[in-house]
Amino acid sequence: MPGRRMITMLSIVLLVVLMLASYKAFWIYQQLQLLHAPKPPVSVAVANAVEKPWQRQLPAAGTLKALQGINLSIEVPGVVTQLHFDSGQAVKAGQTLLQLEHQAEQAELDVALADRSLALQNFQRGHQLVGINAISQGEFDRLSAELNRNKALVAQRRWALAKKQIVAPFDGTIGIRQVNIGDYLQSSTVIASLQDTRSLYVDFHVPEQAVQLIKIGQPVQVEVSARPGLFSRASISAIDPIVDDNTRNVLVRATLATPDKYLLPGMFAHLQVLLDTPSSHVVIQESAIAYSPYGQYVYVVKPHTGNEGPGGLIAEQRLVETGERRDGDIVIAKGLAKGEQVVTAGQIKLQNGTPVHISIDRTQPDEPPLAPPPEHAE
Template identity: 55%
Template structure:
C-alpha cells in the first residue's frame, strides 16, 4: 500500500517536471524565433546630395563706426553765452553751435587794431622819409618791425576770439548737448557728439590665414540685431598692413551707405566677406552630418544585395534599403547647409533625421515626410 502511494507521488512529480520543462523549452523556442526573425525597417528621413554653386565667404563680427565722428569740445575756458543748436538736429559744416563770452577778447582786439593802425601810419611816414634820407635805414627797419608785430598781435587776438565760437567741422547729426547757458567750461569740456551718418565704417578682424583672399572692393554683407530680417551691403575700403601680434588677426574696414540713417555707430554687426567666384560643390543639409571628436560622418542609403550582387526585394516588391556609415570631410556651413569636400558624391542619398537609431548596415525605410521620423530621433538633431 505504501509502495503504491510512493509510486503515484513520483509519477505526479515526474509529470510536473516534464510540464515545466516543456513550457520552458517552448518559451526559449519563441525567443529564438523572435531574434532570428528579420528586424522591421527603421523609418528615417532622407535627401539627395546635390551639386550647387557655392560662393565662399569669410564670417566675422564687427562694430559700426561713423564715417566722420567727433566729440565737440572747447579749446579755451569761458562762460557759455549762447547755445545755437538743439539736441539731435542735423547741422551743416561751418554752422555756429556755441558762443562763449568774448567781451575781453573783443576789447583786446580793439586795442591791437588801434596799435596796428598807429604802426601802419608811422611805417608809411618813415618810408617817405627814408626815400629822402631824412631818417636812417635802421630806424625805418624798426618801424617796419613794429608794424609787423602789431599785425601779429591783431591775428593772435582774432584767433583767441574765434576759439570762443564753436563751429561744426562737418555736416552731420549732433547728439544730446552736455552744457547749458551760463556754464563755465574749462578746456576739453565735452559739448556734444557730432556724427556723419550718411556713410558708415564697419571694423572687423580676420585671421591671418585669410589675408591672401582679401582685396579692396570685395563685397561685404552684414546684419544687426536692430533689423534682424535685413541685410546691408558694403565693400572693403582698407586692410591694415599689420597683423596684431597678440591675436594674429588682421583688421579690415568696410564702408557702406546709410541713406536713411537707421544704422548707428557702435552697433554690433554679424558680417560675411563675399569672396569672388562661385565653385560647384557637393552640398547636403547640416542635419545629415553626425559630428564627433574622431570625425564627421553621414549615413548613406544603399540597396541591400545578395551574394550574387542582385538587389534583395522587400515585401512591397521594392528593393530593401540599408545604411552605410561613411566618414566625410566637411567645409563651410551656411543657412542650414554644409559643403562636403570629400567622401560623398552628388546623387547619393543621405539620412537627415533618425540617425540616433541607426548603425552601420541597419535596414531602413524612407519616410514620406521628415515628420514621419520618430520623435526621439528628431529631438536629438
C-alpha cells in the same frame, strides 16, 4: 503494496520533470526564433542632397562708425551767450554753432588793430624818410619790427576771439544739445556730437591666416543686431599692413558708400566677407552629420536587394568630407552624390545595414519627390 506506491510516485515526479523540460525547450525555441527573426525597420526622417550655388564666406564682427564723427567741445572757459543749432539738425561746414561771452577779447582785438594801424603809418613815414637820409637805418628797422609785432599781436587777439565760438568743421548731423544759454562751461566741455553719416565704415579683425583671402574692393555683407535678416553691401577699403602682436589678427576696414537710414554709428555689426564667386556644391542639412573617431559620416537610405523590412530600404553608413557650414546647411566635398537621401533624424538607432522606414519630419520644409537615388560613385 509499498512497491506499487513507490512506482506511482516516481511516475508522477518523472511526468513533472518532463513537463518542465518541455516548457523550457519550448521557451528556448521561441527565443531562438526571436533572435533570428528580421529586425523591424527603424523610423527615420530623411532629406535630399541637393546641388546649389555656394559662396565661401569669412565671418567677422565690428562696430559701425561714421565717415567723420567728433564730440564738439570748447577749448576755453566762458558763459554761453548764443546757440545757433537745434538737436538733430543738419549743419554745414563753417556754420557757427555756439558763442561764448567775448566782449573782453573783442576789446583787446580793437586795441591791437589800432596799434597796428599806427605802426603801419610810422613804418610808411619812416620808409620815405630813410630814403632821403632823414632818419637812420636803425630807426627804420625799429619801425619795421614794431609793425611786425603789432601784426602778430592782432593775429593773437583774433585767435583768442575765435576760441570763444564753435563752428562746424564739416557737414553732418548734430546730436542732442548738452548746454543752454547762460551756462558757464569749463574747457573741454562737450557741447554735442557731430556725425557725417553720408558714408559709414566698420573696422573688424581677421586671423593672420585669412589675410591672403582678403583684397581691396572685396564685397562684404553687413547685418546689424537691430535689424536681423536685413543685409547691406560694403566693400573692403583698407587692410592694416601689420599683424597685432597680442591677438595675431589683422585690422580690416569695410566702407558702406550709401548706407541705409536705419544704420547708425555705434551699432554692432555681423559681417560676412564674400571670398570668391559662387560655384555648385552638394549641400545637405547639418543635422545629418554624425561623428566617430574615424571622421564624419552620414546614413544614406538605399533600396535593399533582398526583402528585409517593409519597403526594402536600409541605412548605409558612409564617410564624408565636409566643407563650410552656414544657416543649418553644410557642404559635402566628397562622399555623397546629388539626389541621394540622407537620414536627418534617428541616426542614434542605426547601424550599417539597418532596415529603415521613412517618416515625415514636420520640422523640415516639404521637398519635391525625387527619382530613385543613383548608385554612389566612388
